[in-house]
Amino acid sequence: MSLARYLIRRVVQVIPTFVGALFFMFILVRVLPGDPARLIAGPEALEEDVRRIRELLGLNKPLYVQFVDYMVSILRGDLGTSLKFGTPVINEILNRLPYTIALALVAESIALSVALPLGIISALRPRSKATYISSVISLTGSSVPIFWIALIFIYIFSVSLRILPSSGADSPRHIVLPSITLSLLLMGNLTRITRSAVIESLSSNHVLTALAKGLKYRVILIRHVLKNALIPIVTIMGIQIGSLLGGAIVTETVFAWPGIGSLLIDSIFYRDYPLIQGIILFIVLVFIVINIVVDVIYALIDPRIRDVLWRTS
Amino acid sequence: MGEKVLEVISLRVYYDLPQGTVRAVDDVSLDVRRREVIGIAGESGSGKSTLALAITGLLRPPAKVVSGKVLFNGVDILRLSEDELRRIRGRKIGVIFQDPNTYLNPIYTSGFQVAEVFEAHRGIHAKKYLNEVVKLFRLVKIADPERRVYAYPHQLSGGMKQRVLISMAIAERPDLIVADEPTSALDVTIQSEIMDLLAEIREETNTSIVMITHDLALLFEVADRVAIMYAGKLVELGRASDLIKDPLHPYTKALLSILRYERKKKLTSIPGSIPSLINPPPGCRFHPRCPYAFSKCSKIEPKAVNIDGRLVACHLVGGSE
């Protein structure tokens, strides 16, 4: 009950942020050098044709009028028509979105399935190999640029060994290289945070109480060490959504993965205003939803947060 | 008096640090009899908590037991495997820690955390034992126990949380409870309530209690015997009534005179400060602060002598050598 009220409050609160983000993006797209009307008209077009196309697209109106028009059409559920494809923007996005979701989920799963065990083991056994491996991963993950990793992967696995495809999305094998590349972007920080969260949790006084009760080691580890360590881990996962989406754009472009990241790059080259705006709107939405999900997860783990969030709603 | 529940024999516990070895508990011997409340007092850093952790088998690195025995019902718990120790902790020995705010896990209900003691020793998930926890909460005088078992620690006051920790320690009716400064994080008004509660529990459950505190006034109210520690050494041990009437060791005298001054609302402390336990002073560790010190005190370490069942380690007392 109170969860529902909390969610409604959050959604209402986020509306100004959402509109603000859209406005900022709207202006940014239009101050980019380049003119879609001229691109559509072609290099040899007359000045008169360019002007007419601009009018047709509504680009001659004042900015604020354009923005209000845009907001009105969004409220009607209409994201406009792509200049490049001539199809509804929403269709283009929905065609590409599954690819990005698949890439992000696989990358996040790979990152988690390496970072969690590695972080936990290296926290429990400070002098083990796991500690060494996790510090190597932490370092490379945060210091090597992702496109460079992508190029090295392509060189090794596609060019030299010829065991994995380097571009496209025609088979399940195509997702291997882009998802591993993207996961490396997340893995370093995730491992580091997991390790420090578990170390901190281990040394907390309530673990001593759990020991004093005579609880089994395994129970103490799961209930009183790992569950408490989840809070910082969920936090970093929320923060990493930015890296994940940004990384997806780079990764999709390098591996020609047909998600909305590569679609965004294409639409920027084409100055496809409606498409750029539609994609960014989606990205902003994803951000907002994930932030709310993270807060709800916090509240589910920690009753103190639950009291604060629920009670004030 | 009754049989010995606990016997600490020449125990040495050191902390290995990069700066050197901290001799936190250095050749301490002491015994606890059935139904007895034994108090341990001494300034901060004298090794009281280290001793408590050793008794409960909860020492963790960098602490290490260098020598000695801790016989609990005749068995040396320092030699037990982790699993044998686990079966004793919580069932035969209960522990109450100093700060109820950090010794409870914030993400579980208080009732569940107490019920875990039953889970640990009887099997079956903790949730099944909440009814028993309600009874325990009633025993430690938590009002409205049926609701409080579902309260999270942050929804309880400090005194209430300490009662939860106490109910945890007594859940399995242990033979021994070790309470390390159970009241020092609480309001003065609640301190004596908690002490009274522990005294009552002793009456009802026949358990022995090792009570650690630097609040001597509270200690002398509840303890049958009192041990005074200074810089890792046990300097005097005897019946509370004897100690308070006629302290023998100069350090005990100093502590008691502070107590009397405090009663008159004059704050004082013993001149000087507790020495480094990495390089403790030679001879008697108290000699740099002792008003009665003479040349022998800085050279030869005094042995504990037994005077009518009372142990004192001072060259001035019972010194026939």
Ligand SMILES: Nc1ncnc2c1ncn2[C@@H]1O[C@H](COP(=O)(O)OP(=O)(O)OP(=O)(O)O)[C@@H](O)[C@H]1O
């Ligand atoms: N985990 C630890 N690591 C290193 N040194 C420690 C550790 N715990 C205690 N010590 C050292 O051991 C000595 C005894 O500490 P201990 O906590 O046993 O004293 P205490 O009498 O309980 O003091 P207090 O009244 O402040 O609780 C101190 O010098 C302290 O610095």
Ligand SMILES: [Mg+2]
């Ligand atoms: Mg202490």
